Amino acid sequence: GQQVMQIPQYQHVQEGEDFTTYCNSSTTLSNIQWYKQRPGGHPVFLIQLVKSGEVKKQKRLTFQFGEAKKNSSLHITATQTTDVGTYFCLRGSTLGRLYFGRGTQLTVWP
Amino acid sequence: DTGVSQNPRHKITKRGQNVTFRCDPISEHNRLYWYRQTLGQGPEFLTYFQNEAQLEKSRLLSDRFSAERPKGSFSTLEIQRTEQGDSAMYLCASSLGGTRGPQETQYFGPGTRLLVL
Numbered sequence: 001g002q003q004v005m006q007i008p009q010y011q012h013v014q015e016g017e018d019f020t021t022y023c024n025s026s027t028t029l030s031n032i033q034w035y036k037q038r039p040g041g042h043p044v045f046l047i048q049l050v051k052s053g054e055v056k057k058q059k060r061l062t063f064q065f066g067e068a069k070k071n072s073s074l075h076i077t078a079t080q081t082t083d084v085g086t087y088f089c090l091r092g093s094t095l096g097r098l099y100f101g102r103g104t105q106l107t108v109w110p
Numbered sequence: 111d112t113g114v115s116q117n118p119r120h121k122i123t124k125r126g127q128n129v130t131f132r133c134d135p136i137s138e139h140n141r142l143y144w145y146r147q148t149l150g151q152g153p154e155f156l157t158y159f160q161n162e163a164q165l166e167k168s169r170l171l172s173d174r175f176s177a178e179r180p181k182g183s184f185s186t187l188e189i190q191r192t193e194q195g196d197s198a199m200y201l202c203a204s205s206l207g208g209t210r211g212p213q214e215t216q217y218f219g220p221g222t223r224l225l226v227l
Contacts, residue, residue: 006152009150030213031213033213033215033216041220042201042218042219042220042221043153043201043203043216043218044218045215045216045217048213048215088152088153090213090216092213096158096165096166097155097158097166097168098143098155098158098213098216099155100145100152100153100154100155101152102150102151102152103150103151103152105150
């Protein structure tokens with residue numbers, strides 16, 4: 001259906017290691033957004049991807065939108081303890097409903 | 111603070127009681143969303159308003175749930191005859207929606223955590 005599958009559900013890394021989370025859809029996405037939720041906090045917008053094959057960077061974060069616009073990824077280079085949290089992708093639908101992925105919970109060991 | 115606010119932040123109630131939550135969006139935002147989030151899950155869409163009109167409702171929103179946005183500003187979410195399965199974080203978000211196009215950025219409130227005993 002209109003859900004997005006997000007993997008992995010959990011990721012534990014040592015500080016300095018890289019991290020990647022993936023969102024996959026069975027249908028073409030018009031766009032996709034990424035949010036971060038710190039423990040005990042609320043989701044905070046990170047970025048929106050719209051174009052096929054789009055790549056955007058925010059410091060150590062790299063966001064990609066697949067050529068077919070059915071998948072997206074978020075990659076963090078050299079993780080820091082401040083990266084801890086759950087990362088969600090969000091897709092919309094023509095009806096106005098919005099669907100979050102299940103999220104990837106990132107733990108970073110110092 | 112000009113962000114999204116929600117009240118109360120926490121609510122403990124007994125099964126069968128009614129509860130009402132309030133969300134005050136960012137003032138110029140015309141769209142307002144309600145989500146429910148349980149532990150280990152992403153926020154689940156419940157409903158959204160454009161100004162005072164409720165445009166979409168998830169089937170998750172049973173007839174015990176009702177949401178209003180009477181003047182196109184703040185919104186309330188009421189749960190009648192609460193059940194233990196209603197225990198969750200209820201999140202509100204607002205955005206400035208325009209013409210059909212890429213969905214706009216959502217700004218979330220801190221949420222109301224509901225515990226039904």
